[in-house]
Amino acid sequence: MNQAVPPGKTLLTPFNIISGIILLIGGIITILRFTQGIGAVTNLDDTNPWGIWIGFDLLCGVALAAGGYVTCAACYIFGLKKFRCAVRPAILTAFLGYALVVLALHYDVGRPWRLPFPIFVSQGTSSILFEVALCVFLYLTVLLLEFSPVVFEWLNWKGARYLIGKVSMVLVIFGIILSTLHQSSLGALFLIAPSKLHPLWHSGYIAVYFFISSIFAGMSMVIAEHMLVARFLHDKIDAEHNIESNTVALGFAKAAAFLMAGYVMIQIIGIAMDNDWKYLGTGWGLWYLTEIVGFVVLPAGFYAVGVRERNVKLIRWTSFWVVSGIVLNRLNVSLVAFNWQLPLDQRYFPSFMEIMTTVFIITLGVVIYKFIVVRMPVLHGHPDYPDDHH
């Protein structure tokens, strides 16, 4: 096992100090939330029952964790073994993403001891939320099992590692099915609110929008994530991962660019089907066009140019652009364009403590990610399994 802190090195690094302060603040807000109630820390009310904990932590968290099923599908279903090095980091990101989504949901729902109720006690089988809850519950379990070979290799449990390796394909297929279901269902949640969500964002195809955008969000997240780990954890990446990461960036950028082009086309067709053209000339239309042109059409073009020119640096910077576009889209659907007809004084804006809780959860994810990749064979192969990264 690797030593996290070599002799002579201090734990008081800028990263540790800043993340420690954020975690401390988050801990205090957590105590406030669970002792004083949701009203003490949020600006939520009956008109705006879903805030950034749903709009950002849940919707963005799930979309950006899509790299797990996308990479597994590319590598194991489509047989593109050249993307193998991206599988473990993508699964780890997906696992942490979903785990933190569930954690964030606790803040919103409250009474954590009743979390198993929707699955085991009172199933609301006619609700899309039930389907989302079931999928997230099952997929988080699948991700834990998919990631377990890394833990078993780290612990040197060869028997368990061998056994889990035998069922990895079943887990991959199950994980892709579950992701397909709940990625689209998160969009379908908004089908019930045609009078609340602005017509440019509300569509009968919103489930398809969410699913397709999750695929290129996941791919972009995988590319962006490698850029970050190459910058901050470069000593944990072996040479093979470094070389293959360029192949991953070029391959995923090509696929993402084409998907984004298709996404734009179905967005336009969605507008045509609902005859929403008249809204494009309004302020809301300008904001919608900013999202579609500024954060989908343009980055798709940059991806395409990056792929043609074999410019991995351009692709990596563009991936951050796409990720921010997905965040913008999810926030638009859940917050900005939601309740759009209400006067400004009745609109929702998150409180400082809501924002800090979100920052706390992201920081928690980064700290756990760092803890794991520093110790376990995620960004480098294990010497006992030289040809098997998964």
Place this chain on the structure above:
Amino acid sequence: METDFFTLQEFMTHTKAIAYLLIGVALVALPLFWLFLTGRDDKKKTY
């Protein structure tokens, strides 16, 4: 210019007609974009 619709039939005919035209555009535009995307890939002989 906004079109007035008096029946669901009129609305569906109008929107479907535009959607079909857009799908036609997509069927031409997407392969062209794919050709642009893969234009500099190494050619593989498949025979």
